[in-house]
Amino acid sequence: MDVNQHYRFVVPDRSYASLTKKDITRLAESFALPEGAVGKVNIIVSEMLSNLEKHTTHGGELLVKAIGKPIYGIEIICLDNGPGMSDPGRMLEDGVSTFGSAGEGLGAIQRQSDVFDIYSLPQVGTVILAQVYKSNRSIPPVRRYDIGNIMVPKPKEIDCGDGYAVIHHERGAYLLALDGLGHGTHAQEAAQLAVKTYCDKPIPDPALALQVIHTSIRRTRGAVGFAANIDLSQNKFSYCGIGNIAGKLYSTESPLGNMPYKNVISYNGILGHNIPGTFNNQHLDWNRNKILIVHSDGLKSRWDLSRYPNLSRHLPTTIAAVLYKDHSRQTDDTLVLVCKAKP
Structure with missing residues (x-):
């Protein structure tokens, strides 16, 4: 990872x-x-x-x-x-x-x-x-999706208070995106403890995973977060979000260039401090034409992949970098996580 x-x-x-x-x-x-x-x-x-x-x-x-x-x-x-x-x-x-x-x-x-x-x-x-x-790098397994990201600390800061995790499993991948409250060292501590909790014992159910993270980071500053499970065997994307982690799931099959998308919806709350008494997973279709883009609030919310001709054909990290270049607020840590299905 x-x-x-x-x-x-x-x-x-x-x-x-x-x-x-x-x-x-x-x-x-x-x-x-x-x-x-x-x-x-x-x-x-x-x-x-x-x-x-x-x-x-x-x-x-x-x-x-x-x-x-x-x-x-x-x-x-x-x-x-x-x-x-x-x-x-x-x-x-x-x-x-x-x-x-x-x-x-x-x-x-x-x-x-x-x-x-x-x-x-x-x-x-x-x-x-x-x-x-390195010349001795082992060849990674072939997967039906690619994942890339940009994660940059706030200008003039060393530690990044955002965090993420990608865990590959036999049917797809578990994803986690986090934004520790504020920025700097204390925000990083909250985000990294959440990542460690998630990775130590991966939980397929995104809502349950966030509940476990909420309990584990109570002594920290807290964080907002998004967890997802991409299940290729069922062509399903399940997710749950708490706080202002934003995102869009694009469909790239449109011949007209205006790619339709669905917004990622999150519940109000702060992991480690206060979360809703009840929150559930959302379920969307996943196929070879999908691109998931999730980001912290270091990225402005008014962006549209359709404004960049052919960008969807590029590597996920390149997609993340273009959005960061044009839409980063430059006042906070910035995370852009992109998962792109292979055609």
Whole structure:
């Protein structure tokens, strides 16, 4: 299970580039990545920073996290609100440039990455995702869904008060998303205790799982939370939420581009302090056309996936990163958790 938070590196102009590269290199080394993988990270970060310098007027930011527990890789995401690209696929070709340079930057990032994705819209900006793995990483099992996330602490904070868990089972997955009250260390303590409780003894029933979490975190600041069970054998998605964890379940089969969705509905309350006397699970259909997006209130609520052409075809982490880039409040911890069914 991977529950690591992202480290945020804001790069408003070129003067931050050298220090940012050094900090990310040290981070990669602290993840015990081999020398070859660290070398790949250096190239990726250098090219990302170069692109920010060349193509944006206000810079951007890089998000970095360790992948897995135990760690088997590193994830680097570059975000900007620059001019964007109408044809990012063509920009990946060596020699193609809108800046007059050699045009090898994006291609170099792709070649050095074990996983690569890019999403860009003119006048909206660009998200670049790169993952580099240790050479001895075991091949993960093939599943009928993909899960990705962005989890970032409040600006100028170190500890993130949001939390999540993903537990794979023989019929699908159990999901948990949490937002510890407030932010910082005490919020993180509440969220992480809730995650530990959930993972130590997974409970298929989402409402019951939240009841158990409520009891276990009574001595903490408390949290709001969302638990779900995706059962592929029954094509069913069951969930329960307490507090202001929001989300939408999209259906991507619409040929017109306007993807229909259903809002995730939560009960009022705070886990660990006060919850309704009675609360029940909600049940929705799950099939190969579904995308579930759940987030803490660090993300603004007025967003719509339909406004991003073809974004639903990209990796879940890329989807989460685009929403974070455009809709983060920047006044709180932010969690965006995306589960995407495979067609």
